[in-house]
Amino acid sequence: MPIKEVQTTCAYCGAGCQILFKADPENNKILEAVPAKGRTNDGTLCLKGHYGWDYINDPQILTKRLKKPLIRRGGKGAPLEEATWDEAISYTAGRLSEIKKKYGPDSIMCTGSARGPGNEANYVMQKFARAAIGTNNVDHCARI
Amino acid sequence: MNGFVQGDPLLCIGCRTCTIACVVAHEGKRIYEIDPDGYDFHPRLKVIKTWAVSVPVQCKHCENPACKAVCRSEAIRIEDGRVLIDRQKCIGCKSCTEACPFGAVHMVPLGFELNPDGSRRSVAHKCDLCNGLEDGPACLRVCPTEALRLVERDDLEAILDNKRKNVLVAASSPELRNRPTVC
C-alpha cells in the first residue's frame, strides 16, 4: 500500500505543533499522526495531537458530520431539510440582503473562527462583513 | 533483572498521553477503523495526582512478585524479564490486586471475551512492558516531557552510583565538596 505523508499544523491549542500525517490515498484515510520537528513542538505532541484526528472520519460519537446544506424551509420550529448548494447560497444571500435593506448593515453580525478554517477563510469572512454587508460587526470566539 | 518503567514527577505534567498510547499499543491501530464501541479501553497504567506529585503508576515487574505468589490459577509468570498475566488462566479472584503493594494490578471487564457459560469475563490487568509489541514501551515513546524511562539492570546501577556519590558529596567538607568527582 503506498503511504502518503503530509506535514501540517495541529488544530488544537495555540502551541502550533507540527504533525506528520500518514495517509492511505487510495482509501482516502488517515492512518496515523507522528510528531514532526517544528519550532514550537520540537518533535513532540500531546494526546490531542497524537489521537485527536479521527473525528474527520465521522465516527458518530457525539455529533454528526454535516454533509449537505440544510435549510429550515418551514421557518422557525420546522425541521432542517437538505438543499442544493445553489439553493442554500441564494437563500442565505437573499435573506441577508433583505435584512440589510430593511434594518441596515449594522443589524447583521458575522463571526470569524479561531479553530480549523484558517487565516484565509477568516480574511474572506471579515472582508465579506465589511465590504459586502457594510458593517464592522465581525468578531470571533477569542474570549472563551 | 526485570525492567520497569519509571516516571519522574518533576517532569510529568499529568497529561495522560501515555495512558492512551498504552491502549493504542495493545489494541492496535484498527481502533481508528472500527465502531467506536468496538474495542476495550483499558490502560495498563494510571496517572495519579496528589498535592506534591503527578506521575503514572504501573507495574514494577518485581523480582519476587507478590501477585505471582498469591495467584492460585498459575496465571502469572516471569518471562524475558517481565511479569506477565495469562488472561485465559485468570479466574478473576482479585488476590493479586490485593497483594500488589503499588496498586499496579487492577481488574477489567472484557467487552469481547466471554466465559464458557456466556457470562462476561473480568480479569487481572497490568503493564506488560508492551510484550511482543513493536517500539514499546509505548508510554515512554509518546511522553512529551520525557518523564518516563525504562530502567534495566545497567540503568539501575548507574542510578544507584549517582545516588551513592551524591550522598557522599553532601556529607563531605565544603572544600572537598567543590572538587570535581572522578568515577
Next chain:
Amino acid sequence: MSNGVHEIEDAKLLFVFGYNGADSHPIVARRIVRAKRKGAQIICIDPRRIETARIADLHLQLRNGSNLALVNSIAQVIIEEGLCDDKFIAEHSHGFDEFKELCKKYTPEAVTDITQIHPDDIRKAARMYATSGQSMILYGMGVCQFAQAVNVVKGLANLAIMTGNFGRWGVGIGPVRGQNNVQGACDMGALPNSYPGYQNVTVPEIQAKFEKAWGVPLSNKAGIPLTQVPHYVLHEPEEKKIRAYYVFGEDPAQSDPDLAEVRESLEKIELVILQDIYMNKTGQYADVVLPSTGWNEHEGVYSCCDRGFQRIRKVIDPPADADVLYDWDIISRISTSMGYPMKYSNTEEIWNEVIDLCPSFVGATYEKLEKYGNIQWPCRSKDMSDTGTSFLHKDGKFANPDGKAKFSSIDWQPPTELENDEFPLIFSTNREVGHYSVRTMSGNCRLLRNLEDEPGWIQMNPELCEELRVKHGELVKVISKRGHCITRCLPTDRVKKQAVYMTYQWWIGACNELTNAALDPISNTPEYKYCACRVEKIKDQIWAEKYLREEYAKIRQDMGIATKKKGGKAA
C-alpha cells in the same frame, strides 16, 4: 506573546500567572519543565496547586479574583526595595511617577487579606522576578477571564517595563493564546475594531486604503463584540437590534456564558446561519446550515500563540458522500450572490491579498513558509533574508507613536458576583487536557472520548466534599443564580475549600449554564473565572445516572446520530 515559545526554556525566571499550560498547552508546558531542568527559577501564581506549582520555587496560591492587588503589590516591593531598572524606565517609558504614587498603598501587608498571600512571599516573589536578569511572564485565562482583565495585563506589563524585561531573548510577557488559531483570527481582522494586521477601522487613512483595495465605501464605526450579541438582541431598542447572525466555526450555545440568555437570543434572531463541519448546539437554532471542509481537508495558514505563521495542508479529501465546500468558497459565493463579487481559486491567492494589505505580514509569503516552516510576524520584507521576529520591542522600542512603553496606574477591583448565603462558593472554569473547546472535534475522537466523557468533573476540596457528604465519582448538582447542571465530584487537595472548578467542554455538565456574562470593558471577555455557586448532593444516585444516560442519548439524537447498537459489545 512578545517572545517565542522556544525562548521559554532559556529564561532564568518564569513568572507563570493564571496559566495552566499542562492542561491547556502541554507542549508549551514542556518548555516550562525544560526551563526548570536548565536551572530556571519558577514562580507560579494560581489559586490551584497546578502542575507548574508543583515544580515551582514559589507558589503564590492567591485568592481567586485578587490578581491586580497582588500584581500592584509586587510592583510596590520592587520600587520600595530599589530593584527597578531605572535606565530602562527613563529611556523607554513614561507614566512611572504616577504609577509609583499608586503603588504606595499596595504594600504586601495592605493586600494580604485580599490575596490571602503572606507578605513575606510577595516580597520574595518581587525580589526573584526583579533580580534574575532574565525574567519572562507567561499568563493565561486566569488573567483574561475576569471583568478586570486587560488592566491586570497592563499591570503585568508594568512589572516587565520597570525591570527592563522587554525586548531581549527569553524575557517579555506571554499571553499563551488558547485556541489553535485565535491569534490568526485576530491577525486577519475578525475583530470589530480592526482590519487585518491590527489596522484600526476608525483611522481615515486606513479606511481609505481598504476602500481602495476592496473597491467599496467602508464603515468607520467600530462593530459589536460577539459577547454583546445577546444584549443587542434582547435589550437594545428596535433600531439597534441584531437581526441576522452568521456563525462560522463556533458554537455560542455551548461556549458563551449564561447559556439560558444565549438560547433566548438565538431564538429571537430572525436569521441564524451556521457554517461548520459538525452539527452543534447553535445548529438547533439555525435557519440555514452550510457544511464545510475540516482540518486536514483544506490548505491554509494558522497563526500560533507566539505570532508564528505556519502552513496547514490538505491530507485527505472530504468523505465521498459529503457535499461540502471550502469555507472561503462558501463565503465568496454568498458575497457574489449579494452583489459584491469575490472569486479566489486557492488560499495562496487570498494570502497574497492579505499580506499586501498588512505591513507587518508582507514578507510572510507561502514560498517562505514552505522554506522556513514558520515565520513569526512582524515580517516586513519579501526578501528571503527576512525570516520574521522572535521577540518584540527590541532595543526598548514599543508600538506606541513615541516608541515608549506606558505605565498604567490602575486600582484593583473585586469580581462582579461575590459569594453569598445562598451561593457560598466561588465558581471558576478550567480546561480538560484531552478535550478542546466545544468538543465537536475532540468529542468525536474515539480515544479522547474514552479518556474523559460526559458529564465531566467538578474539582472540590476534600473538606468541602466531607461537609456536603459527597464522594469521588458521585453525581452532584451545581447551581448558580442563572442555572444549574449535573457533574461528577472530584475531591482534590489541589484546590482550596472556597472555590470549585469545572471544565466547559461538557454538554450535560455544561458549566456555562452557571457562568456570569459580566464583561471586561475593554476586551469584552466574560468573567468565566468567577461567579457564586453552590453544590448540592443528589440523594438518588440511581436516578441521576439514569438521567445522565438519557440526556446523552437525547443529545446524540438531536445531533443527528442514528440510534445504533452497542457495537457488538457483550451485554
